[in-house]
Amino acid sequence: MPELPEVEVAARNLRRWGTKRTIRAARADRRAARLFRPATPTAVEALAGARLVSVERRGKNLLCTLARGRAERLGVWSHLGMTGKWLRRGAQDPSPPATRVELDLAGGTRLCYVDRRMFGRFRIVPGARFDDLPEIAALGPDPLTDGIDAAGFAARLGRLRTPIKVALLDQTLLAGVGNIQASESLFRAGIDPRRPARSLSAAEVKRLAAAIRASIDFTLGTFADAGADGGKADIGYVEEGTAENPFLIYGRAGAPCPRGKHGKHGKHGTIVRVVQAGRATFFCPRCQNGAQRRSRGG
DNA sequence: ACCCGTGTTCGCTG
């Protein structure tokens, strides 16, 4: 489930649930070792006694900074992969299925890192030196916290022959854009996802940058509406069927284009699904026709 | 059984 907006919600949850609290005990289940790859399995128990100071999100990565005593800092890096979640439970509650790591906090709250498929990552980072991790150092700017530098974004895209939709998934270009946000933002910008990245005009790149931001903001808003909390911040995710699909076109193959009717004859487009680099892409062939698309306002 | 999946990495190929 996790792209930038979902991870942002997880970061906000962790801040609310755990900041300033001390970890009384920590444990990992047997299969959690896979989450430490490629590093040596870490003793999660070493987190006991540390206090959560801050939670930062960079792209799809969660960076928790903890303090032990006055001087010592340590970090916890987690990446939710495909099925990772941070959930909160009370001291007496049963652990959710597929819980891999649990942190018992002072006051009775338990933070549970849950991951069924275990494509995620979980690692203790000595000194909270996150930038020493190659996975973090390689990240491009975060569209939400850093903004998109139009000139840099355009320069980078201008060198790529790869389809623009595939390029958007490259975390060194922008950190946090995933398969959903890529399709959604290209729809908002009216750009055909199959076009080579380098073929986009300056105006299209600018439109795309704004559309990425708009799509992320929109998605964040739908999560807030869905229940920012209330006691159990188990956000309903699309694939779990617990929430309506909140997206404009993602997962809507065969549906009429939400932009409505186009052209003099008033025919609406139909959303199609194609596969690019092994990933599903959704778009409207009628209003995302790239260079031929008439300029905005239509 | 088969296909699909909001992510990342590895290895092959041209």
Added chain:
DNA sequence: TCAGCGAACACGGG
């Protein structure tokens, strides 16, 4: 050497 893909990872759900 490098860009670009498909496969692999793992485990459900439809």
